[in-house]
Amino acid sequence: MNLTNSFIEAVESITSNKLRSGLTMLGIIIGVASVVAMLANGNGDEESILGEIEGIGSNLIFITSGADDVTNPEPLTLSDSEALDDPFLAPAVAAVSAGIMGTGEVSFSGESSLNSVVGVTPDYMAIQNLALSEGEILTQQDINGRASVAILGIDPAKELFGRTYGLVGETIRIEGQPFRVIGVIEEQGGSATGSNDDQVLIPISTAQVRVHTRANRDQVDVIFASAVSSEAVSEAMSEISLVLQERHRTAIGEEDFTIYSQQSFLDIASSITGVLTILLGGIAGISLLVGGIGIMNIMLVSVIERTKEIGLRKAMGARKSNILSQFLVESLVLSVIGGILGILLGWGISALIGIIADASDFALIPVMGLDAIILATAFSAVVGIFFGLYPANRAANLQPVEALRSE
Numbered sequence: 001m002n003l004t005n006s007f008i009e010a011v012e013s014i015t016s017n018k019l020r021s022g023l024t025m026l027g028i029i030i031g032v033a034s035v036v037a038m039l040a041n042g043n044g045d046e047e048s049i050l051g052e053i054e055g056i057g058s059n060l061i062f063i064t065s066g067a068d069d070v071t072n073p074e075p076l077t078l079s080d081s082e083a084l085d086d087p088f089l090a091p092a093v094a095a096v097s098a099g100i101m102g103t104g105e106v107s108f109s110g111e112s113s114l115n116s117v118v119g120v121t122p123d124y125m126a127i128q129n130l131a132l133s134e135g136e137i138l139t140q141q142d143i144n145g146r147a148s149v150a151i152l153g154i155d156p157a158k159e160l161f162g163r164t165y166g167l168v169g170e171t172i173r174i175e176g177q178p179f180r181v182i183g184v185i186e187e188q189g190g191s192a193t194g195s196n197d198d199q200v201l202i203p204i205s206t207a208q209v210r211v212h213t214r215a216n217r218d219q220v221d222v223i224f225a226s227a228v229s230s231e232a233v234s235e236a237m238s239e240i241s242l243v244l245q246e247r248h249r250t251a252i253g254e255e256d257f258t259i260y261s262q263q264s265f266l267d268i269a270s271s272i273t274g275v276l277t278i279l280l281g282g283i284a285g286i287s288l289l290v291g292g293i294g295i296m297n298i299m300l301v302s303v304i305e306r307t308k309e310i311g312l313r314k315a316m317g318a319r320k321s322n323i324l325s326q327f328l329v330e331s332l333v334l335s336v337i338g339g340i341l342g343i344l345l346g347w348g349i350s351a352l353i354g355i356i357a358d359a360s361d362f363a364l365i366p367v368m369g370l371d372a373i374i375l376a377t378a379f380s381a382v383v384g385i386f387f388g389l390y391p392a393n394r395a396a397n398l399q400p401v402e403a404l405r406s407e
Contacts, residue, residue, distance in 0.1 A: 007329055013302070014333060024298040025338035027291025028383065032342025032376045033349060034287050036368060039375075040350040042276060043367040059094075059230045060127065060262035061237060063223040063244070073256035074248045077218040078204070081121070084225060089243050092236035094228045097124035098204055098220040102212040106156050106200055108172045113159040116199045117174055119207025120224075125151075125185075127226045130196060135168045135183025142203045146210075150179040151201040154187045174200065177210050233261050291338070292383035299331055299391035324392050331388025332381060339380030343373055 014021040063084075066073045081098035084090050100119035105112055122138050124130075135151065142149055150172060157164045160172065170181045179202065188196045208217045227236035237259050244250075244257050313323065350366035 027294040028338030029342040031288030031291040033345035036346025037349040039372040040366040040368040059227040061225040062260045075219045090239040092232045095123040097121045097224045099222045100207045101221040108160040119204035132183045133186045146205045149182045151183040153199040154197045292387035296387040327392035332384045335384025
């Protein structure tokens with residue numbers, strides 16, 4: 001008996017026992033659908049997160065005070081930021097902005113919210129690749145005059161006003177201090193330093209004396225910089241390190257500051273989401289194993305039911321390999337059909353999740369790649385062969401005389 005005949009007999013056996021075959025495939029269908037849906041949504045999550053971070057720009061650099069094994073680091077200052085903005089000292093650096101970070105209560109007409117209030121210099125928005133939906137950006141004149149002006153992110157605009165337009169000229173209060181709204185930032189998403197949508201931007205000089213007061217007014221929490229291009233990020237980081245080493249009088253390897261690039265955050269985010277996707281796929285894969293056990297049980301029942309048939313075939317000259325291939329092919333066909341139906345079901349579940357996420361304003365577009373389809377199909381076939389091997393081997397080892405005597 002060749003494989004073609006084995007396949008035909010397998011199909012006949014499956015179609016003659018539709019209910020049993022359907023219940024057998026159900027475990028494989030659910031298992032494959034779970035794997036496909038989990039991987040599709042995991043890949044969608046990863047692309048969504050990385051897309052939000054990449055949208056800010058791949059040439060961003062962040063400098064913070066402190067480093068491993070360094071006690072009492074010298075704080076970063078506005079003077080450090082100005083030194084890094086010198087094209088002769090750091091030619092690979094395109095723009096620099098110091099930042100004073102903190103949270104504060106922002107209120108308007110009885111409504112209030114707790115938001116990130118950031119004191120920045122004019123280049124901050126260009127560095128972070130932020131755009132305004134209305135209004136104007138901070139200017140050097142605002143910095144020099146310690147102006148009481150603010151630019152709202154999309155979240156505080158919605159929380160305070162219930163809208164994101166027509167806000168220029170309104171007066172809000174930050175920690176009880178009045179500020180005039182001069183702009184609203186377009187919705188963007190997360191960044192390495194938090195969500196830009198939750199921020200309220202004010203002049204750094206105003207933050208120093210009215211919102212985030214420090215003993216040393218020149219002290220800043222972070223320095224934002226951008227390289228002239230994504231290819232020049234490493235060169236820009238080296239130049240920044242040399243400038244700050246000289247200003248802080250630290251030796252190489254003993255820096256009291258830390259420099260990050262946007263790419264490092266991308267790598268971390270990609271690693272985390274990749275592990276989560278594998279974990280979710282592994283959990284879903286357990287249901288495939290359960291489906292495989294179901295196939296083995298049903299195939300054992302089939303062997304018992306067809307004992308006399310097996311004995312008769314062996315008595316008529318069928319070899320052990322013929323019986324073995326017949327039951328293995330039957331198990332494989334069940335698994336592959338279940339796998340195909342599972343892929344279709346998994347695609348449907350992923351599409352449904354995408355629709356629900358879109359309706360909920362959640363940025364998730366499931367991505368069902370070819371790798372997930374190949375993996376699910378191959379795994380279902382392997383499960384079919386593995387769990388069908390024992391019943392097939394048991395059928396092939398039946399003695400003709402004993403098989404014909406069975407009731």
